[in-house]
Amino acid sequence: xxxxxxxxxxxxxxxxxxxxxxxxxxxxxxxxxxxxxxxxxxxxxxxxxxxxxxxxxxxxxxxxxxxxxxxxxxxxxxxxxxxxxxxxxxxxxxxxxxxxxxxxxxxxxxxxxxxxxxxxxxxxxxxxxxxxxxxxxxxxxxxxxxxxxxxxxxxxxxxxxxxxxxxxxxxxxxxxxxxxxxxxxxxxxxxxxxxxxxxxxxxxxxxxxxxxxxxxxxxxxxxxxxxxxxxxxxxxxx
Numbered sequence: 445x446x447x448x449x450x451x452x453x454x455x456x457x458x459x460x461x462x463x464x465x466x467x468x469x470x471x472x473x474x475x476x477x478x479x480x481x482x483x484x485x486x487x488x489x490x491x492x493x494x495x496x497x498x499x500x501x502x503x504x505x506x507x508x509x510x511x512x513x514x515x516x517x518x519x520x521x522x523x524x525x526x527x528x529x530x531x532x533x534x535x536x537x538x539x540x541x542x543x544x545x546x547x548x549x550x551x552x553x554x555x556x557x558x559x560x561x562x563x564x565x566x567x568x569x570x571x572x573x574x575x576x577x578x579x580x581x582x583x584x585x586x587x588x589x590x591x592x593x594x595x596x597x598x599x600x601x602x603x604x605x606x607x608x609x610x611x612x613x614x615x616x617x618x619x620x621x622x623x624x625x626x627x628x629x630x631x632x633x634x635x636x637x638x639x640x641x642x643x644x645x646x647x648x649x650x651x652x653x654x655x656x657x658x659x660x661x662x663x664x665x666x667x668x669x670x671x672x673x674x675x676x677x678x679x680x681x682x
Contacts, residue, residue: 457648458497461501461646479588480513480588481592481593481614482588483613484609484617485619486610486618487630487633488600488602488630492620492621493619493621494619497619499514499524502514512592513590513591513594513595514595515562515595516535516561517609518598528553536560596613601637617645617647617648618646
C-alpha cells in the first residue's frame with residue numbers, strides 16, 4: 445500500500461464523516477442565535493496522528509462550504525501551528541493569562557480555516573483555576589456563534605484540564621492506531637467520554653493500519669458494543 449493510497453483512503457473517510465455530520469445537523473431544528481457544531485478530536489496515547497486528523501477534518505469541512513475554527517487545546521506542546529505553517533505570537537496561553545480574549549487570538553490558517561494556536565508549554569494548561577477555565581468556556585461559547593463548525597484538538601481525553609472543554613462538544617472523535625497500548629488508551633478514553641453523554645462518538649483508526657487488522661478491529665468493535673458504548677469504529681485507511 446502506497447503512502448498516496450493511504451492518504452486518499454483517509455481523505456475519503458474524513459469527507460464521509462464530515463458530510464454525515466453536516467447532513468445530520470442541517471436536518472435538526474435550530475432555536476435562537478447561530479451556534480457552531482462542535483467536535484472534539486481526542487484520544488489517549490500520543491503520536492497517533494490526532495492533530496493531523498483534526499486539521500484535515502477542518503479543511504474537509506471548509507471544502508464543504510462551512511465556516512470553520514480549529515482550536516489547539518492540547519494540554520502540552522501543541523503542534524497545530526507547525527502543521528498549519530503558522531508563526532503566531534498570540535496563542536491560547538494569552539487567553540488563559542487574561543492578556544487577550546479568545547476572539548483576539550484567532551488567525552487565518554490553510555484553506556480558509558481559522559486557527560487558535562495552543563499554549564506553548566504544559567504548565568499553562570495544568571492547574572488552571574476553575575474561574576479561569578469557566579471564563580475560557582464562556583469565550584468559546586461566544587466564539588461558537590461565529591462559525592458553522594468548531595473543532596477542538598483536545599489532546600488526551602484522560603487529562604483533567606480538557607474535561608471542561610469536552611463538555612462543550614456534541615461529538616467526540618477518538619483517534620488511535622491498532623498498536624495494543626494505543627487501543628488500550630483509546631478504550632480508557634471512550635469509557636471516560638461516555639460519562640459526558642455526547643450526541644455522537646466515533647473511534648477512528650488512523651496511521652499505522654496494517655494488512656490483516658480487520659479481525660482486530662472487529663474484536664474491538666464487539667468489545668465496545670458488549671459494554672453498551674454507542675461508538676462507531678472507522679478505519680482511516682485500507
